[in-house]
Amino acid sequence: MNTLFSPLKLGALTVPNRIFMAPLTRCRAGDEHLPNALMAEYYAQRASAGLIIAEATMVIEGNSAFWKEPGIHSVQQVTGWRFVTDAVHAAGGRIFLQLWHGGRACHPLLNRGAQPVAPSAIAIADEVRTPEGKKPYAVPRELRDDELPGIVAGFKQAAQNAQSAGFDGIEIHGANGYLLDEFLRDGSNKRSGPYGGPVENRARLMLEVLEAVSAVWGSGRVGLRISPLSSYNSMIDSDPAGLSAWLANRLNDYHLAYLHVIRGDVYQQQSGDVMTPIRQHYKGVLIGNMGYSGDEASEDIAAGKVDAVAFGTSFLANPDLPARIKTGAALNPPNPATFYTWDAQGYTDYPALTTS
Template sequence: MLTQPILFSPISLGSIELSNRILMAPLTRARADKHHIPGPLMVQHYADRATAGLIITEATMVMKNCSAFINEPGIYSEAQVAGWKEVTKAVHQKGGKIVVQLWHGGRACHPDLNNGIQPVAPSPIAIEDEVHTPNGLKPYTTPRELPLDEIPEIIAGFKQAAINAKEAGFDGVELHAANGYLLDTFLRDGTNQREDQYGGSLENRSRLIFEVLDAICEVWGNDKVGIRTSPLNGFNSMKDSDPVGTTFWLAEKLSHYQLAYWHLMRSDFMGEQQGDVNTIAREHYQGNLIGNMGYSYEEADSAVLDKQLDAVAFGVPFIANPDLVARFQTDSELNEPNPDTFYTPGPEGYNDYPLLDQKDLVSA
């Protein structure tokens, strides 16, 4: 155990009061039903992890026909809102806090997942990979360029989802602008080759993100809104010619928003792009900075103690350890996750990881 466990100290992210700085990162687990409705499995899963300072839900569809997985949740229908109400109620009954991550899959949306509808993106450039569909593994399709007259519909979809999130009882929302989905593809120049007001300069490429952010903040107030970005991550065939410069731009621009937090992914899943985006963000962003990607407990605590970060979001460790906070507190061994069950239906590998015995907690 570390002698100064600052991760267990409380923090205010905007107006969201947290009991600790150990956040649960968004983790797509594909356990909603075929109508993208959260059910009892998801209620238990999130409630079991309520000791996290803040739960950030998995990527959640803001509108119809923007699915990039099988059975990920949405928040655009009454039934979906009702399902999420059960989740938030269960988390709150255990003293937890939870925000929903609002998301549009963009070019990662395959027609087989979306009633035959071609996906949209800033430019007609396909992901160089395959995707699991109800009809088997298929290559990603080339998206159509999102026309200017359809952009207001996208913004309105995010805004309505934010309204629905309030109805569902969430404590706030996180805007998903990372990992090669719609908003991220507008931001990075490897996927945005437009020549209109949404392409070219960083100001233009970030325009849609900030128009969506403005719409969401109208609903929630800036102090209950966070944003997640991944300037280095090559997942979904993403590249940017200047990820550090993009981070600097976002840091300056986001500072004016006084958001609850900025959730920054520090590295590249694919191991190709390198750069120190955390330092740039810390130096130029005036607000709460959440670190993410591959942090151990010790590294996370040191980063917060040294004021490099304000909190850290843990992903995979929360999959196998619903009581991750208690395990960190007691210096207990962590359960090992089973990747074979990350996206499979049912409770196996989702709600069946063992908790610490009470005797272990007492003796620690």
């Protein structure tokens, strides 16, 4: 376990351990998408993580995909997030904000009737929870090339807002079938022109966003999350290993704090090994995510396969996860029925070792 509890340099930041908290959408921000005291308590409880990566947060108003998720596009949201970052820092923690555009996963009933946008007019083949119950995803409108600088500008402004809110850095959400991932993978990007076709074009929007936010933060406080194999939100790519190798190599030009990779597909629609080609080509800090135990995380870090591991639902249910891993204590089981509810139950009431 020594490898898990050794310090790690993430660009401009050094963290005390390699047990990170993955970004987890929890829908506690209310109808106005405002971070609040309950969220501050939740994140502060988990401040023993080497790094907390806060949940997917809207960079541009009117792009809600989850209902009651937070934003970072208004003065009030910046103020709300400041309560969160102050609480985490007071507890000795470090916290990045995940900046996110929902793309075609957004729904008109969550956005005052606005049609979602995407690289191509292809709907997600599933349903989304709305105030009127579960509804099929809407067919998105294909973004014009001349609209994409506005998307980049939205991410840049959100990065500036995250600075004002007191975060230690930001993570760009390029995973799980949201806008940047939709452009990146060929199953959802069928457009032609400078943002479609070969991988270098499909990655263009993501790379433009990285350049824009790095101009705000410095690249050493910027991370990127990708999910080359994940089929969530009807995603697929014809060559996930090739995509992963190309992107890993290209990202070396950006000197990011880290690259955060969801290593598999929980729905088992796609399989394969993307971690090996990414590790082979990427020279920076690599974070693995999805299905790791403490033992596997320790072994993979010791073997050089990854540099840190981000834990999701286990951190959700165990505010003191590093202590539990270190001592071999039993883990609290997560309660999926409260993942996306709106109060403290199943959010801030999971016991720590000292109170269990």
